[in-house]
Amino acid sequence: MTLKACLIADTNQGGYGHGFDTAFIGYDEIDFAALADPDEKGRQQAVEKTGVPRSYADYREMLEKEKPDLVAIAPRWPIHHKEYLLAAASVGAHGYLEKPVAVDLAEVDEMVRAIEAKGLKWSVGFQISLAPSFLHAKKLIRDGLIGEVLEVRARGKEDRRAGGEDLIVLGIHLFDGLISLFGNPQSCSSFIYTDGEPSQPKDVVHPTEPLGPIVGNRLIANYTFANALPISFQSLQHDQRVESRFGISVYGSKGILKVLWGFPAPFRHIVNSSWLDLDGEGWKPLPDSPSDQDNLDNHSRNRDVVTDLLAAIREDRLPEVSLQRARWAHEMIQGAFASHVAGATVQFPLENRKHPLIDWS
Known part of the structure; x- marks a missing residue:
């Protein structure tokens, strides 16, 4: 048809x-x-x-x-x-x-x-989230390449949009990837800063592209997933001349798997429970990883x-x-703002579905 x-x-x-x-x-x-x-x-x-x-x-x-x-x-x-x-x-x-x-x-x-x-x-x-290399990494994590997953750290692109805008525009990619890997989030506790001070209602702005209100140029959001798995997302405005850390680092009982978000997505890992390259072999490509060379446009x-x-x-x-899975990524975005506004941990799904920065005062 x-x-x-x-x-x-x-x-x-x-x-x-x-x-x-x-x-x-x-x-x-x-x-x-x-x-x-x-x-x-x-x-x-x-x-x-x-x-x-x-x-x-x-x-x-x-x-x-x-x-x-x-x-x-x-x-x-x-x-x-x-x-x-x-x-x-x-x-x-x-x-x-x-x-x-x-x-x-x-x-x-x-x-x-x-x-x-x-x-x-x-x-x-x-x-x-559908690139061959990502799906391969997902399988290796589930097959135990780095052992039991103990924690996950994610960082935004951290360019001029660092903080609240980075959370929405780039963080959402990482959140969908995290949900694909580890299921739906359960809670969020976040801290947002504007020029080093805790963000206040007066700091709320509207970004260059109309995304809704945002706040902060430094954001630290800590999420809990199933089995009390801790996952953090951070974004800090910094010197733009450094190499990007935009991506996800998965810390397991046997080692670490890292991916920098982009095409081709450079996946690397080390197998050592200390999370250090003690054997001097360096970070290695994932075993048998498919190429993303056909996904460059x-x-x-x-x-x-x-x-x-x-x-x-x-x-x-x-x-x-799916749109249904993307809704969970938006829970993670809105949850980061909601937790900072409330000064408390918030549970998912959020009770208040409206943007938490709109009526913040």
Whole structure:
């Protein structure tokens, strides 16, 4: 069966995301029929790039006329994601959504309810979580390469967006990876600082890209997962000239496995219970690790996600990087803000689904 696909984009409000304009190209089972972008210049450029036969200024008109089976929601900015997805769900479309999913959990909840009411499958753009090297590392951890997992440390990209913005834009990738590896989080205790002092309501700002309110340029969030597994996420604004630490370090009873987030994702490990390279052999690549050389462009990375989405539709199962799983990543984001505001540990799922910084005073 061939699925008709459409793309929703907005050149001036988050653009076409990370290669979402070509996400539905190259599949025998997908007919990429139309795209929508209110910006005329951006729309024409996208038509020329993709070769899509029809284009619209208004995504609502496109959905009404095309009645697609699949929709890609491309803009990086999440401020309109809910309205886009609800409109797509209303015509019965499955889909692929750029991250972050939405501004707060209340919006994410509404989006999940809309797709579950119609049995629709939606994936979110966490490409690394489906990269062959990541899936191989996941298997090795579960097979005991580094023994029993004792703790996990994650760090954001720590660039000019360090702190609250890093938590939302880059941390969400790590959170989806952590949930894939270790299941859903149970609680969060966080501390957020602005220029070295505990962040206060006066420090709340809105970032360059509209993501909702943020606070802090240093963030320390400690999460508890199943079996009391401690997982931390930290982000600190620092000298941009250093090598990035953006990634995850898994500390086990027999050694450490580290991954720096990116393509190709450099996975390394040491096998020593002291967590030191005492034998002098250095950090080694993972045994029998597959190459990510075929995943160096956005189209190839998105292909892993879309291929799984198509399989999920055929098999009537959740996609691996489902909207439902992404909601847990948003719990981790909102939980970090909520814990700091409350000055206490918060439990998941959060009771208050609205953004905790909006009414902080």
